[in-house]
Amino acid sequence: MNEPLPSAFRQDQFLSVLSREEALRRFAAALPMGPLGVETVLLMQALGRVLAADVVAPVDVPPFDRSGVDGFAVRSADLAGGGEGSPIPLRLNPEVIACGTMPVVAVAPGTATPIATGGPLPRGADSVVMIEHTDPGEAGEIRIRRAPAPGQFVSFAGSDMARGETVLRRATVLGSRELAMLAACGIADVIVYRKPRVAVISTGDELVAPGGTLGPAQIFDANGPVIAAALAENGCEPVFFGAVPDDEAALSDVLTRAYTQCDAVILSGGTSKGAGDLTYRLVGRLGRPGIVVHGVALKPGKPLCLAVCNDKPVVVLPGFPTSAMFTFHDMVAPALRRLAGLPERDEARLTATVPVRVPSELGRTEFVMVALVEGDDGIRAYPTGKGSGAVTAFTQADGFIRIEALADHLPAGTQVEVALFSPHVRTPDLVVIGSHCTGLDHLVGHLAERGFSARLMAVGSLGGLAAARRGECDLAPVHLMDPATGAYNGPELLGALERIPGWRRMQGIVHRPGDPRFEGRSATEAVAATLADSTCVMVNRNAGSGTRILADRLLGGARPEGYFNQPKSHSAVAAAIAQGRADWGLAIEPVARALGLAFISVAEEHYDFALVPARRTRPAVQAFLEIFRLPETGEALRALGFTPAAT
Ligand code: AMP
Ligand code: MG
Numbered sequence: 001m002n003e004p005l006p007s008a009f010r011q012d013q014f015l016s017v018l019s020r021e022e023a024l025r026r027f028a029a030a031l032p033m034g035p036l037g038v039e040t041v042l043l044m045q046a047l048g049r050v051l052a053a054d055v056v057a058p059v060d061v062p063p064f065d066r067s068g069v070d071g072f073a074v075r076s077a078d079l080a081g082g083g084e085g086s087p088i089p090l091r092l093n094p095e096v097i098a099c100g101t102m103p104v105v106a107v108a109p110g111t112a113t114p115i116a117t118g119g120p121l122p123r124g125a126d127s128v129v130m131i132e133h134t135d136p137g138e139a140g141e142i143r144i145r146r147a148p149a150p151g152q153f154v155s156f157a158g159s160d161m162a163r164g165e166t167v168l169r170r171a172t173v174l175g176s177r178e179l180a181m182l183a184a185c186g187i188a189d190v191i192v193y194r195k196p197r198v199a200v201i202s203t204g205d206e207l208v209a210p211g212g213t214l215g216p217a218q219i220f221d222a223n224g225p226v227i228a229a230a231l232a233e234n235g236c237e238p239v240f241f242g243a244v245p246d247d248e249a250a251l252s253d254v255l256t257r258a259y260t261q262c263d264a265v266i267l268s269g270g271t272s273k274g275a276g277d278l279t280y281r282l283v284g285r286l287g288r289p290g291i292v293v294h295g296v297a298l299k300p301g302k303p304l305c306l307a308v309c310n311d312k313p314v315v316v317l318p319g320f321p322t323s324a325m326f327t328f329h330d331m332v333a334p335a336l337r338r339l340a341g342l343p344e345r346d347e348a349r350l351t352a353t354v355p356v357r358v359p360s361e362l363g364r365t366e367f368v369m370v371a372l373v374e375g376d377d378g379i380r381a382y383p384t385g386k387g388s389g390a391v392t393a394f395t396q397a398d399g400f401i402r403i404e405a406l407a408d409h410l411p412a413g414t415q416v417e418v419a420l421f422s423p424h425v426r427t428p429d430l431v432v433i434g435s436h437c438t439g440l441d442h443l444v445g446h447l448a449e450r451g452f453s454a455r456l457m458a459v460g461s462l463g464g465l466a467a468a469r470r471g472e473c474d475l476a477p478v479h480l481m482d483p484a485t486g487a488y489n490g491p492e493l494l495g496a497l498e499r500i501p502g503w504r505r506m507q508g509i510v511h512r513p514g515d516p517r518f519e520g521r522s523a524t525e526a527v528a529a530t531l532a533d534s535t536c537v538m539v540n541r542n543a544g545s546g547t548r549i550l551a552d553r554l555l556g557g558a559r560p561e562g563y564f565n566q567p568k569s570h571s572a573v574a575a576a577i578a579q580g581r582a583d584w585g586l587a588i589e590p591v592a593r594a595l596g597l598a599f600i601s602v603a604e605e606h607y608d609f610a611l612v613p614a615r616r617t618r619p620a621v622q623a624f625l626e627i628f629r630l631p632e633t634g635e636a637l638r639a640l641g642f643t644p645a646a647t
Contacts, residue, residue, distance in 0.1 A: 018297065031335055037194045038052040042190075046182070046192060049192035050174070052191045052192050053191045054168065054170050055168040055190075058163065060157045060161070061185060062158075066118055066119060067155075068155050076148050076150045082147045083147060084145050087144055090142055091141060092141065096115075103120060103123070106123040108124060112129075112142055112144070127152040129152075129153075130146075161185060168182070173235075174190070196235075196237070198231050198236045198336065199240075199241055199265040200241065200266050201241045202223050202243040203245075207220070223319070224243060228240050231266070231336070234333045235337060236336055239258070246278060259286050264312055265313075268317040270319065280316065287309030288309065289309075290309060297363055302364065304331060306332075313335060313336070321394075351415055352416060352418050354383070355381075355412060359409045360403040362407070371397050372418065373427060374431075430444075430620035430624055431472065432455070432475045433473040434468075434473075434475075435479055435607070436456065439502075439642045450627075457473075468612050474624075475621070476610040479606060481546050483549050498612075499611075500625070502607045502609050503644045503645055504604040506599075507547060508586065508592070509526055511584045511600075512577060514598075524554075534561070536583050537562040538585055539572075546605055550602060550605075573587040574591045574592055575595070577595075578595045590642070604643070606645070
């Protein structure tokens with residue numbers, strides 16, 4: 001008979017999984033409809049706030065007729081018929097009207113008064129002539145070379161804003177231009193909607209605040225800062241209550257304080273199997289109606305929990321940062337914006353095609369982050385996701401696409417609508433798609449100094465070659481070994497692409513320093529020693545990687561313990577060995593050294609660039625190649641542990 005699993009491992013069933021639309025409907029129905037209330041803030045503090053009342057100009061702007069240029073206040077009738085060839089002399093009145101000076105002398109026929117930009121127009125004058133259109137005349141005289149139309153260069157009182165005119169309407173978000181209007185009207189206090197104060201609580205025994213030190217099995221709290229920032233972006237005032245362990249008393253205490261002090265509470269974590277139903281039970285007790293949605297057919301984001309407790313939204317976002325962000329923006333932000341009095345967010349969108357097949361789960365609305373690159377015939381949207389636990393996709397992506405619940409994949413070439421993270425689409429100057437290497441980061445860093453933006457997409461060597469053949473990138477970094485010959489990146493692989501020799505990276509056996517099974521031995525001896533010791537655990541690499549080919553060659557058909565642990569990166573191999581989950585594996589030297597591990601050289605791998613010939617003349621490609629040829633670059637690559645190819 002099977003032992004029942006301890007309660008921490010039982011998955012708490014979702015009450016019922018709702019469609020995205022039904023979940024949004026239930027949440028909206030349980031919430032109060034409009035903003036929370038109004039308050040008065042000082043003009044200087046009003047940036048980004050939402051006007052709660054129409055603003056009527058209390059004064060005329062400008063308050064008096066004023067000159068728009070430096071010149072002379074005149075009577076236009078005096079100058080009719082004048083021109084470049086026949087300047088008309090006017091007698092100068094004995095005053096100069098500066099800004100802030102009230103004129104005392106009227107402009108009588110045949111006279112003019114010097115006036116500065118912004119000076120009040122004197123009695124009698126009806127227009128202003130620019131100083132550039134005049135010449136000094138006899139003493140006490142000015143000669144005018146233009147005939148002004150009545151009203152020329154005069155801003156009349158109230159012509160900008162007239163007293164009593166509605167100049168801003170409620171629900172307007174105050175930016176610097178709106179603040180300028182309010183200031184010009186003399187308004188010092190502004191009536192705005194009260195900002196919702198929203199509590200942010202991260203939950204999990206494993207969380208450490210950024211800036212702290214990670215212990216074994218701990219991770220940094222990414223959700224706290226990102227949710228707080230997303231709240232601020234959506235008109236709310238975040239109040240961070242910290243990361244709380246998965247402990248009933250501790251969580252209950254923080255949750256109660258947060259709920260009492262704030263208008264809404266956003267928790268994250270405690271939603272997947274493991275932590276049990278702690279968070280939900282506590283949330284459900286806060287007030288009525290309580291939990292209205294528990295489980296939504298979204299990917300990522302299924303475990304989302306939406307509650308309303310005595311008119312306050314209380315939300316439990318999934319723990320993984322990407323899931324937390326998508327569910328926040330899609331399901332929670334619209335409700336919070338209504339509380340803040342903000343209009344719906346209008347996302348910038350554009351149409352693109354997906355260059356690769358995008359798998360999707362049937363029955364769940366799926367969000368897929370994409371990076372945009374220019375293809376030969378339009379914009380391509382590349383999926384950038386590394387799974388819901390990854391955060392890098394956020395900064396590498398330009399936006400996301402939504403795959404409807406009824407589709408199980410998008411075929412390559414499908415047209416999609418991309419919702420952009422920012423209103424400006426900026427396709428990068430240089431696109432590099434293929435295998436990643438820290439040496440590449442160094443080169444690209446220098447490209448930025450020359451004003452070129454670059455995008456690196458790590459999709460592996462084969463994915464890079466495919467993208468290069470489709471003309472979606474400039475360069476594809478590759479390290480593909482022909483298992484038959486041991487040669488790298490040969491013409492049979494590159495076809496019409498041009499090979500730019502890159503650098504070589506030493507691959508070898510990685511182990512903890514001092515391990516007698518490896519210390520002082522050659523690679524072949526070390527492998528023989530590990531095979532003789534049944535307690536020795538290896539960490540392998542994924543099939544298709546160059547490193548795997550090398551590992552299989554060394555093992556000669558043996559399958560030691562750990563052979564089927566097959567992560568996809570050098571870093572993962574080194575981490576497993578450093579943390580003692582494995583004793584040895586194959587990786588490149590710089591990665592091993594970075595973790596203080598020991599290294600036995602095995603073979604050099606060639607990391608080259610496949611260049612799309614049609615793109616060779618692009619300025620960013622030229623700059624990349626130039627930087628690559630600099631002696632400093634060679635030195636820097638050597639310092640990182642690489643051997644630049646002889647050029
Ligand atoms: P949970 O919903 O608590 O089971 O968490 C699901 C996953 O998200 C786990 O891998 C957690 O470690 C991770 N996670 C939870 N909260 C955070 C957070 N604040 N920052 C980063 N990762 C988190
Ligand atoms: Mg947790």
